[in-house]
Amino acid sequence: MPDERTHTLSDVLDQLEGSAQGDSITVEQVVEKLGHQSFASLMLIFSLISTSPASAIPGLTATVAVIVFILAVQMIAGRDSVWLPQFITRRQISTRKLCKGIGWLRKPVRFVERYLGERLTWLLHRPWLLLPLVLIMGLTLFMPLMEVIPTSGSIASAVxxxxxxxxxxxxxxxxxxxxxxxxxxxxxxxYFGFSG
Known part of the structure; x- marks a missing residue:
């Protein structure tokens, strides 16, 4: 897996915001901006988009679920570069809504960054890394169904x-x-979907 230690979470947001030009941006443009070897960066940015107010875009949670599933499969397989099918790469996201989501995310991302540091790095290598990847794949299978339950898709994306x-x-x-x-x-x- 490529070494991405030099990228902070805010760097990823900056890169994405810098690519948000015109009325809309395609998934392919996001991948090109972050790099075809940046599996973790891509997983982070798409899941953050689905956590932000941009998740209100119809079908976005399901699209993010498919992307994360494919990324996890390729990470397990040990691929060196990202591949996504055309029906995903051609998907467009409103740049206005995307930039609004990025602005919303900056404060919580800066908060999280304070507590990040190199710890237990052996967990980030095989075979230990395989378990969380498989669990995340399982989670993405349910995310399209979560679109009918308010906030549930955002909770899964945040994880x-x-x-x-x-x-x-x-x-x-x-x-x-x-x-x-x-x-x-x-x-x-x-709790959020059925309580009360």
Missing amino acids: IALFAAGLLARDGAVVVASMVLLSAVPVAVW
């Missing part, structure tokens, strides 16, 4: 974003925390 942040920062403790939170996603979805 994936935390996992990707741990990979980028070489922070195994954050990866473990994301897995603990992943186990709580079904409870949270039930």
Whole structure:
């Protein structure tokens, strides 16, 4: 897996914001901007988009779920570069809504960055990394269904974003925390979707 330690979470947001020109941006343009070898950066940015107010765009949660699933499969397979099918790469996102989402994300991202650091890095290598990747793949299978339950897709996306942040920062403790939170996603979805 490529070494992405030099990229902070804010750097990823800056790169994405810099590519948001015109009325819309395609998924392919996002991939080109962040790089075809930046698996963790791509997983982070798409899951963050789905966590932000931009998730209100119809079908976005399902699209992000497909992207994250494909990224996880390729990371497990040990691919060196990202491949996404054309029906995904041609998907367009409103730059206005995207930039609004990026602005919304900056404060929580800066907060998280304060606590990131290189810890438990052995968890970021095989075979240990395979377990969280498989669990995230399982989570993405349910994300399209979450679009009918308000906030549930954002909760799942936030867990994936935390996992990707741990990979980028070489922070195994954050990866473990994301897995603990992943186990709580079904409870949270039930609470927010069906309680009361």
